[in-house]
Amino acid sequence: METVGSQARVPQRTYWETRVLGRMWHFFTSVRLALVLILAITAAVLAGTLLDQAPPSVRSEPAMYAQWLSRVEGTYGVFPTKVFDFFDLFNVFHTLWFRLLLGLLTVNIIVCSLNRWKGIWRTVFPPRIRMTDAFFQHARFNARYVMDEPAEAAAVTVKKGLKHARYRVSTEAEAGSVALYADRNRFSRFGTFISHLSLVLILAGTVVGGIWGLSDPEFIVPEGITRDVGLGTDLSVQLEHFTDEYYVEGPPKDFRSDIVILKNGEEVKRGTVRVNSPLSYGGMKFHQSFFGQTAVMIVKTKDGTSLYDGPVPLAWQTREGNRPVGSFTLGSENLEVWVMGPRSGENDPLVPAGEMRIEVYETSSGALRTATNLTQGTEQDVSGLNFTFVREGRFTGLSVVKDPGVNIIWVASALMIIGLLMLFYVPHRRLWASCKELPDGKTEVRLAMTGQRDSQITAEFERVRQRVGKELRGRHAEDDRGQGGNDV
Amino acid sequence: MFEVSQYTFLAAMVALAAGLVLYLVSVFGPRGVRALSFNTGGTQETDSFASALKTAGRYGTILSVNAFGFLTASIIARWIAAGHGPFSNMYEFSLAFAWGAMGIYLYFERQYDLRSLGLLVLPIALGMLIYASTVPDDIQPLVPALQQSLLLSVHVAVAVGAYGAFAVGFGAAVLFLIQRKKSMSWLPERTTLDEVGYRSVMIGFPLMALTIILGAIWADIAWGRYWSWDPKETASLVTWLMYGGYLHARVIRGWRGDRSAYLLLLGFAATAFTYYGNYFLGGLHSYG
Ligand code: HEM
DSSP: OOOOOOOSOOOOOOHIIIIIIHHHHHHHTOHHHHHHHHHHHHHHHHHHHHSOOOOHHHHTOHHHHHHHHHHHHHHHOHHHHHHHHHTTTTSGGGSHHHHHHHHHHHHHHHHHHHHHHHHHHHHHSOOOOOOOHHHHHHOSEEEEEEESSOHHHHHHHHHHHHHHTTOEEEEEEETTEEEEEEEEOGGGGGHHHHHHHHHHHHHHHHHHHHHHOEEEEEEEEEBTOEEEOOTTOOEEEEEEEEEEEEOTTSSEEEEEEEEEEEETTEEEEEEEEETTBOEEETTEEEEEEEEEEEEEEEEEOTTOOEEEEEEEEOOEEOTTTOOEEEEEEEGGGTEEEEEEOOOTTSOOSSSOTTEEEEEEEETTTOOEEEEEEEEBTOEEEETTEEEEEEEEEEEEEEEEEEOTTHHHHHHHHHHHHHHHHHHHHSOOEEEEEEEEEOTTSOEEEEEEEOSOOOHHHHHHHHHHHHHHHHHHHTTTOEEEEEETTOOO | OHHHHHHHHHHHHHHHHHHHHHHHHHHHHHHHHHHHHHHHTOOHHHHHHHHHHHHHHHHHHHHHHHHHHHHHHHHHHHHHHHTSOSOSSHHHHHHHHHHHHHHHHHHHHHHHOOHHHHHHHHHHHHHHHHHHHHSOOOOOOOOGGGOOHHHHHHHHHHHHHHHHHHHHHHHHHHHHHHSOSSOOTTSOOHHHHHHHHHHHHHHHHHHHHHHHHHHHHHHHHHHSOSOOOOHHHHHHHHHHHHHHHHHHHTTSTTTTTHHHHHHHHHHHHHHHHHHHHHHHHOSTTOOO
16 A cells, blocks of 8 residues: 655564564554454344343352343254353353453554554655656546747746645646646545544553442442442442422433532532432542432341341342332341332232232241231231331432543544544545646646545545636637546 | 424325325326327317426425425424424424425426426435324434534434435436336436436535544544444445446446446435434434
């Protein structure tokens, strides 16, 4: 793609360098490889879009994954499921081979850019001014005029015309002959690099986020409670109030959490988190993600010692019945208590409104000790302990994120768009002119432009030709042959 | 305002259908004229018939410009009535898609004077409108995630621009593949069709990139994750990559021409898949 001129003494290279590295380099300079990689990645992403992807929580536990697989067998059939699983197609975006493809693409882009750098540099910071006669004759777009003045004067006129057409002009004069080179938007050549390297930058941004980013997508805080954020931070969050509003037609209108952010127990920020307006503190952002109900429970021993006093978030759903459910443990009693609320929006025969159903299990054996319903506000004896379901409350589910890579992503995105716009909308245009005195004292003026043949270049050449022609005509030139857009 | 939006929608549909008929007449009519003049030995009658065909084409264009105008009016009226841009349900989005396709198509028709391209793009826009008329058009209030009116309006405007450009590219590719070596007189030359296809991608590719970026910005604000491999996100990435493939195929020997044109067809299939993805993919973008 690049025409390399004569090169001074090539240093001696080892077999390894010329053969292996050289070949690898050459392999990665190929646009054909780029096409293959792009199509392969496209196919992979398509597979990941069409097939159900196992959520991370499922993937991390083999038992859950096996269960998940048996469920999708229902959709895809037993054998296809085995095949898809074998190729990791239920987890495309996190597999090694997908990352390998992205890695190869990155290397491809970098090598390709480096390889083209010199050639592009030479087209921008130029370039040859004097071209051969053959070049002018064979250029795709060319024009010829004959003028009654010396070459220098003609060149001044041509230059004026080109400047009017907003071209940057350089000249090189010899006796009886002036060569001109004119171009515009030359820096757009770098649009190729900008748009390609922005892709590398985007991938870099995801890597930075993956290494230094922190996140807890399901950080639950019940009303009135303060919880540590964890993730190695010294922050905690208190939920003062959660509000959900609905339109009269039914759909949700607003979800908001009034929260206080504390650092080492001291309030550092206070505000309202909404779906489209997170709260941030020190690079950590708090987003409204979900919400649900809690059951405020009090558990005491027979002699009045408090074992539990607080809200239990019912953040899960039972598989059968779709009831909100949550749990807490009574460590000293070696018990685990599951609390189940009524199914929303209808009369639930198992859990009537105003009641909570509890199931008490032994932590060690997992055996069910008791299952019963609690009525709000009354103390009840369950397995020798006093349980009270005090009232219902709310919890908020926040998504807590810190991603230092995200700024890289936005910068890269801006570069991508800028690069593409440069590439497509302010194309580099190059044009050569020659003013040569003929034996009869007249001067022959030639114009030539290079580029892919399309109607835009055709129109551009026509525009330049008219500009230059106008200047030349003012000086009694004869327009000998103008060939905007014709192949010669 | 809501009624204004409904009436202009109907007007757009009628104008588009009528325009399409005139396009058919003006593109295929000349063959009829030639057959006629062959039979009758060529007379004044056929001449006046040919000029009538030209007029038909001109009126076809006027009708499709009108259809575009009605669509614009319909979208604006609905925007005013609903208080937000056309991004909250499939009805609004289909209208916007038809609008994008018509707008970009008309630009190309003006630039290249090719009504045969309209034979492919107009039915796509009309199909969108017919589809829109089968889904509920009542205005629903915005759920919290969609309460991001400016960003989402721009997101959708940019997206339908991209989809519209890809529809034009699809049309150009189909005609390119029909126009084999043996030249068909009712079709533009292959070089022109190739150029139209490429230029549509020049418009669509950056717009699609911007669509994805704006979507990522929204996701970052709303959920704190700019990318979560959500099906709609991945589908638009597939579309974008497909056209990225096309742009490279065009500079590789052996891939220019037919193969590149097939990539344009695949790209448009991916576009349609992205558009209808809500239905069978679910995820964050399912409007319910
Ligand atoms: C997803 C990845 C990629 C994207 C989105 C992308 C995007 C683009 C775009 C938009 C163009 C402009 C086409 C035109 O002017 O018509 C282009 C051209 C090009 N790309 Fe890529 N590219 C990608 C990967 C690669 C890779 C891996 C290579 C390395 C071989 C590469 C090499 C080239 C070359 C050599 C050109 C021609 C440039 C020119 O004519 O100035 N691209 N690419």
